[in-house]
Amino acid sequence: MAMPIRWRTSIEEWIWQNSIDLVVYRFSKTLLFLVCLLPAAGLGWQWWHDRLGANPIEAISKDTGIWALRLLLVTLAVTPLRRVTGWHGLMRYRRMLGLFAFFYAVLHLGIYLWLDQFFLWEEILLDIRERPFITVGFATFLILLGLAVTSPRAIVRRMGGRRWQGFHRLVYVAAAGGVIHYWWLVKADVRDPLFYALLLGGLLAARLFYSRRVTALLHRSGRTISI
Amino acid sequence: MIIKKPADIRPSEITEPAIYRRRRDFIRNTTGLLLAGMTGGLPGTGAARPGHGGKVIQGIERGPFSTAEPPTPYEDVTTYNNFYEFGTDKESPARLAGSLKTEPWTVTVEGEVARPGRYLLEDLLKGQPMEERIYRMRCVEGWSMVIPWVGFPLANLIERFQPTANAKYVEFQSLHDPAQMPGQRRDVLEWPYVEGLRMDEAMHPLTILAVGLYGQVLPNQNGAPLRLVVPWKYGFKGIKSIVRMRFVERQPVSSWSRAAPHEYGFYANVNPEVSHPRWSQRRERRIGELRKRRTLMFNGYADQVAHLYRGMDLAKFY
Numbered sequence: 001m002a003m004p005i006r007w008r009t010s011i012e013e014w015i016w017q018n019s020i021d022l023v024v025y026r027f028s029k030t031l032l033f034l035v036c037l038l039p040a041a042g043l044g045w046q047w048w049h050d051r052l053g054a055n056p057i058e059a060i061s062k063d064t065g066i067w068a069l070r071l072l073l074v075t076l077a078v079t080p081l082r083r084v085t086g087w088h089g090l091m092r093y094r095r096m097l098g099l100f101a102f103f104y105a106v107l108h109l110g111i112y113l114w115l116d117q118f119f120l121w122e123e124i125l126l127d128i129r130e131r132p133f134i135t136v137g138f139a140t141f142l143i144l145l146g147l148a149v150t151s152p153r154a155i156v157r158r159m160g161g162r163r164w165q166g167f168h169r170l171v172y173v174a175a176a177g178g179v180i181h182y183w184w185l186v187k188a189d190v191r192d193p194l195f196y197a198l199l200l201g202g203l204l205a206a207r208l209f210y211s212r213r214v215t216a217l218l219h220r221s222g223r224t225i226s227i
Numbered sequence: 228m229i230i231k232k233p234a235d236i237r238p239s240e241i242t243e244p245a246i247y248r249r250r251r252d253f254i255r256n257t258t259g260l261l262l263a264g265m266t267g268g269l270p271g272t273g274a275a276r277p278g279h280g281g282k283v284i285q286g287i288e289r290g291p292f293s294t295a296e297p298p299t300p301y302e303d304v305t306t307y308n309n310f311y312e313f314g315t316d317k318e319s320p321a322r323l324a325g326s327l328k329t330e331p332w333t334v335t336v337e338g339e340v341a342r343p344g345r346y347l348l349e350d351l352l353k354g355q356p357m358e359e360r361i362y363r364m365r366c367v368e369g370w371s372m373v374i375p376w377v378g379f380p381l382a383n384l385i386e387r388f389q390p391t392a393n394a395k396y397v398e399f400q401s402l403h404d405p406a407q408m409p410g411q412r413r414d415v416l417e418w419p420y421v422e423g424l425r426m427d428e429a430m431h432p433l434t435i436l437a438v439g440l441y442g443q444v445l446p447n448q449n450g451a452p453l454r455l456v457v458p459w460k461y462g463f464k465g466i467k468s469i470v471r472m473r474f475v476e477r478q479p480v481s482s483w484s485r486a487a488p489h490e491y492g493f494y495a496n497v498n499p500e501v502s503h504p505r506w507s508q509r510r511e512r513r514i515g516e517l518r519k520r521r522t523l524m525f526n527g528y529a530d531q532v533a534h535l536y537r538g539m540d541l542a543k544f545y
Contacts, residue, residue: 053318054299054307054514055370118518123507131505185505187368188415188486189315 032093036100039067040107061111068104069178072144073199075101076175080206095151098171102148109141133184140177143170175200282444284357284377292433293361294527298441299372299514305446307514309366310467311416312401312408313448319410324447327407327468332452338398338474341389348452352438355379359442360435362458364465365497365526369519371511376456377439382430390426390474398423398479399455400471416482422455422466423479423493427535433458433528436469459525459532461495492545496536497526501545 043060046052052059075097082090117124127134147168150156156164179200183193298304310320332348357377365371385397403419405411411418428434437456438445445451450467457464463483473479483491490504499509499522510519525532536544 054303055317055512057512057517058370115517116519123509127507130502131507133505187315187505188311189413 029093029096032096036071036096036103039063039104057111057115061108061116064104064108064111065182068101068108068144069175069182069196071097071101071104072171072175072178073196073203076171076200076203080203080210083206083210099148099151102144105141105144109138133181136177136184137181140174140181143174143177147171147174172204281446284439284442284444287357287359287377287439287442290358290360293359293375294363294373296361296363296373298361298375301441303514304372304374304440305449308449309368309463310410310448310450312410312418312420312468314410315415320448321446323409324451326409327402327447327451329447329452329468332470334453334469335471336388336474337471339391339394339476340474341391342387351384351453352379355383357438358435360437360456360458362433362456363526364456364458364462365511365522367461367463367491367495367503367506367508369506369508369511371513371522373513375441376435376437377442378435378437378456380432381434381436381455382432384436385429388472388474393476394474395426395476396423396474396478397426397429398471398473398475399466399469400473401466402468402470416486419470420466420482421479421485422464422481424455424457424464425478425535428457431532431535433531459497459528461497463491464495494536494541494544496541496545497522498524498541498545500524501542 043052043063047056047060050056075094078090078094078097082088113119113124117127128138129135147170150159150164150167159167179193179197182196183190186193306321307317308320309317310324313320313323333345334348334351335345337343356379358379359375359377361373361375363371364374390397399422401420402408403411405418424434435456437450437454438452440446440449445454450465453469454467455465455469464481478493481491481493481495483495484493497508502508508522511522512519523529
């Protein structure tokens with residue numbers, strides 16, 4: 001009596017498990033895409049319903065900037081997470097996460113150029129030259145722009161994996177730039193930027209730890225490789 | 228000053244509906260900009276959140292110093308402001324200032340005066356003519372408002388204390404009580420908050436001590452029960468919840484200039500020519516308006532106050 005039931009159960013489990021994998025595989029990117037749009041949708045909703053307080057432009061400027069930084073850090077977390085969990089499928093989401101960080105950075109810069117400065121280029125250039133947090137923010141945006149335009153597969157192929165990877169290490173500079181940009185903006189209370197600085201520090205430390213370990217392993221097996 | 232219970236007057240009735248609607252216009256205009264081509268009605272706005280003040284002040288006179296510009300809605304004035312004693316963002320003061328106890332309130336007067344002492348606030352306010360002053364308020368962060376304060380000239384009070392010839396400056400201190408002011412549990416600034424004015428600035432007829440806004444007692448988050456308003460200076464000079472006035476010979480060190488001397492000076496006069504490391508001061512966003520407007524020298528009060536600074540290098544004494 002017991003055997004067929006167990007047999008049936010395991011078949012069901014197998015089908016169930018595989019259909020989950022299939023759904024995850026087929027729809028997870030779409031789902032992630034929609035999830036990444038939620039902050040923008042939330043801001044749009046609040047704007048529409050006048051829920052952004054007395055200074056809505058400041059509110060959307062700050063929120064889009066913070067989401068750019070958050071998604072940049074999430075992008076940087078993919079590799080360490082993959083190593084910790086062993087779930088290599090995570091890599092499939094990295095490009096989209098990075099591009100969404102860029103998307104929020106574009107919104108953030110766009111709000112500054114348009115709703116904050118109304119394209120007064122004279123003022124904007126003075127800001128970039130005179131205000132350190134804007135200088136850093138602008139430089140960070142240029143890096144993200146470079147990373148975004150070199151993200152399509154065709155360009156990765158044309159650049160060659162190694163050169164592409166070297167160039168994309170600039171993402172660390174961009175993340176540090178984002179944190180500094182935030183840090184220099186606040187007047188006295190550095191709690192929030194400090195939080196993101198610690199997160200970034202943790203992610204960098206995790207990378208360093210793993211790259212050292214990989215180097216050591218390779219070294220022990222008699223090969224050397226630069227990482 | 229006679230303070231009565233509110234006669235069923237709500238902030239929304241005091242702010243003219245035309246002014247209230249301005250924000251809806253603003254949202255509508257910008258939404259039009261953002262979503263060009265989209266049509267359809269807009270849902271109604273939410274009700275104004277109540278402040279902590281609200282008692283109506285009786286017998287307010289209209290002074291000659293008010294601007295005719297439309298005042299910023301009560302809701303914005305009372306929910307968007309800096310008051311680090313209640314947190315470093317602009318929403319915390321309105322949320323947390325309920326814990327501030329403003330009665331009884333005493334102000335200690337000390338230093339170079341003939342009549343020092345610890346005064347009850349009621350006694351200080353006795354006989355003061357309450358006046359409405361609609362002033363521009365320019366924050367160092369690049370935004371501005373128009374606020375109908377209720378108060379009286381600081382000079383009236385100072386004369387009563389009879390400062391001596393050695394009194395060159397007056398230093399103000401805010402309440403320091405972390406139990407009532409949760410923001411003081413962290414050292415984002417050195418507590419208590421300190422501000423100061425040169426004696427001629429303090430005696431200037433534009434300088435007032437405010438006890439109300441929009442015809443009602445000051446909500447806690449706006450600096451109840453007694454705050455300074457110096458309309459030609461950046462907002463942070465307007466020290467709130469004052470408990471001490473000290474008359475001194477040497478220039479006081481104000482809280483922000485102690486925290487960041489290269490960013491904030493003692494004078495802090497509104498000056499579009501002298502930029503802050505973080506904010507160009509050439510333009511400002513008036514709360515409720517979309518486009519920025521040009522910032523005026525001394526916040527538009529140059530005719531009345533420029534003579535106070537004749538011969539001074541304002542880039543040096545910022």
